[in-house]
Amino acid sequence: MADGLLIAQISDTHIQAANPESKARLGDLARTVRSINALPRKPDLVIHSGDVAHDATAADYAAARAELARLTMPVYATVGNRDRRDPFFEAFRPDGYLPAEHHFAQYAVEVAGLAIIAIDTFDDQSALGGFCSRREAILKRLLADATGRPTLVFAHHPPLELPDMKPPLLQYRDVAEARSLADCLAGHAGLVGVIAGHVHRARSVRLGAVSLSTVPSIAADLSREKVAETYLRRPIYHLHTVSSGGMTTQTLMLDSAEAAAA
Numbered sequence: 001m002a003d004g005l006l007i008a009q010i011s012d013t014h015i016q017a018a019n020p021e022s023k024a025r026l027g028d029l030a031r032t033v034r035s036i037n038a039l040p041r042k043p044d045l046v047i048h049s050g051d052v053a054h055d056a057t058a059a060d061y062a063a064a065r066a067e068l069a070r071l072t073m074p075v076y077a078t079v080g081n082r083d084r085r086d087p088f089f090e091a092f093r094p095d096g097y098l099p100a101e102h103h104f105a106q107y108a109v110e111v112a113g114l115a116i117i118a119i120d121t122f123d124d125q126s127a128l129g130g131f132c133s134r135r136e137a138i139l140k141r142l143l144a145d146a147t148g149r150p151t152l153v154f155a156h157h158p159p160l161e162l163p164d165m166k167p168p169l170l171q172y173r174d175v176a177e178a179r180s181l182a183d184c185l186a187g188h189a190g191l192v193g194v195i196a197g198h199v200h201r202a203r204s205v206r207l208g209a210v211s212l213s214t215v216p217s218i219a220a221d222l223s224r225e226k227v228a229e230t231y232l233r234r235p236i237y238h239l240h241t242v243s244s245g246g247m248t249t250q251t252l253m254l255d256s257a258e259a260a261a262a
């Protein structure tokens with residue numbers, strides 16, 4: 001693969017078109033899109049690791065998509081607990097990467113020799129993650145297809161306990177499902193990293209030989225990071241540099257809304 005592939009990861013935009021109090025979130029996403037487009041080195045692609053929408057209405061997705069469409073590189077997304085598969089598929093199907101053979105937002109794309117696998121961890125009974133046997137079978141096939149290539153995996157819910165969190169430390173309803181997901185990934189020889197969202201905080205733990213990291217939310221009003229007052233209202237995203245040897249991650253924090261409006 002091309003060494004030093006650059007991937008911007010955004011997450012948890014929580015676009016909520018019907019709520020005037022959430023209007024700033026669209027601005028947070030718009031400022032993030034401008035920031036990514038203006039980076040000195042243009043990322044090769046952008047990953048959105050879920051919770052695109054907050055109420056999962058068609059209007060939420062239309063607003064999110066309109067902003068994401070301004071990105072000058074391809075964007076790949078999966079579902080979070082606030083998303084719903086039907087409107088998500090409706091909104092993102094035109095981008096051409098969502099599967100036609102099943103209804104999970106779980107698929108693989110290849111960019112410059114890197115296999116990128118999206119995992120659908122939506123659970124219809126809770127806000128926590130789910131990973132049923134059907135998705136396990138799909139993932140095993142996607143990983144088998146990626147054999148011999150470096151592989152980056154993204155999901156909404158991180159499948160391991162994270163440090164420095166209020167309970168639940170593990171963000172899955174069924175511990176066995178999280179374990180089966182983590183085991184599938186840890187056993188994949190070409191894995192270079194696993195990236196997730198959901199917790200609205202930056203955390204990093206080991207998963208097999210690689211790192212599992214989470215990115216804070218783009219929706220700045222929903223950030224769970226403990227930050228000084230001066231850093232409030234600042235969307236945060238990650239820039240991952242991926243090579244066949246592994247992955248390094250840089251954190252980018254936007255200027256405050258006040259500064260952006262000045």
Ligand SMILES: [Fe+2]
Binds near residue numbers: 012198
């Ligand atoms: Fe979220």
